[in-house]
Amino acid sequence: MSSKLTDRQQQVLDCIRECIADTGMAPTRAEIADIMGFQSKNAASDHLRALERKGYIRLHSDRSRGIQLLDNAYWGEEELPIVGKVAAGVPIEAIENVERTVPVPQGLFKQRPTYLLKVQGDSMVDAGIFDGDLIAVRKSNVARSGEIVVARIDEEVTVKTLKLNKSSATLLPANEAYEPIKVPADQLVIEGIFVGLIRDPNSY
Amino acid sequence: MSSKLTDRQQQVLDCIRECIADTGMAPTRAEIADIMGFQSKNAASDHLRALERKGYIRLHSDRSRGIQLLDNAYWGEEELPIVGKVAAGVPIEAIENVERTVPVPQGLFKQRPTYLLKVQGDSMVDAGIFDGDLIAVRKSNVARSGEIVVARIDEEVTVKTLKLNKSSATLLPANEAYEPIKVPADQLVIEGIFVGLIRDPNSY
DNA sequence: AATAACACTGTTCATATTATCAGTATCCGT
């Protein structure tokens, strides 16, 4: 992964993002210096080099405004990975689980999702979550009672409504054909919280 | 609105869009000329001026790569209107019905939606369409049997599964509490076809 | 038949922008 940014570098990165969001163009060194209050354009150059080295941007040499944002927070939309079958014992976002990626605009959902999970099975049909639906999941290892969560039990990943009672947790399906699952609070591994749903009836 | 583009101008506009989608940067005059096969940069300049005059782009003078795309089809995503309550006798997309707009990336759904409709009522819960969900609708006045459609009956807009038998049509709810609606084929007005669903559990 | 918009080629010039070199000072890990 890309290494951590210093405060100043983060500010410069934010400044670039803002520029692109506002005008659709990346800023020049001079513009960055202006906005950040540098006296020298080279201060901006230095930061850009640092941002590139750390993997946040790509610099196209000799091209004006040749700053390309990488990875996340692109232009108000993000490429989110679609996770299908999750192999046992493997982190949910591991590459082998990713089927493809889809651009999802920021702000489509109130809470920002981390990845999309392709639902398998019909245990949540009564909550309107069907087999094949994509659910938008925000990564988190805690959740409040009543929230729909992505949880791992015995290395299996499932989507259920979480109910917390005093010392134990219950994972509640939304389908009469399934039984609630009671889990000791210390054995429950929450992977994320359900923050949105996308369904495409025409997706093969 | 902006006036119509010539074929060539449309090609140049497409070329700009592609550039931005690929690299995040607008192209220079020289790059456009290269891609389009012009011998002269000025050919590109001419087209850009035409595109600006017609309201498709904004040119920032004296700034390199200072081409800003305007209005629609920005960067692979479209602003789709969210339609809430639909007033009787009014076209579904009429301005007074639009609550707000949301950017939806092209390709999120197999079929491209025309607008989003905020679902009211629970007549389709068994199909996983809940009160408050946004359904993506592709405008169409025909539909095949079995598809979920947006239809108008007596000036009321509803979402139902369409069943066509010989000479009559039935609009099938997906909730036992509701009755199927039988409509003479000539009285049925189909507004559009359900092509996708977006749910945000945190939307106020 | 005249006029304007379209669709270019080709050249020159001004300036916008990047690249690079030479410094200074602070902070951090070893």
Place this chain on the structure above:
DNA sequence: ACGGATACTGATAATATGAACAGTGTTATT
């Protein structure tokens, strides 16, 4: 206590890019 990353100032050279001017045909419109 040392090297390296951070965080800048300041100046100059090289080049990328936009703007302007002078042309040539073609097509659409009045």
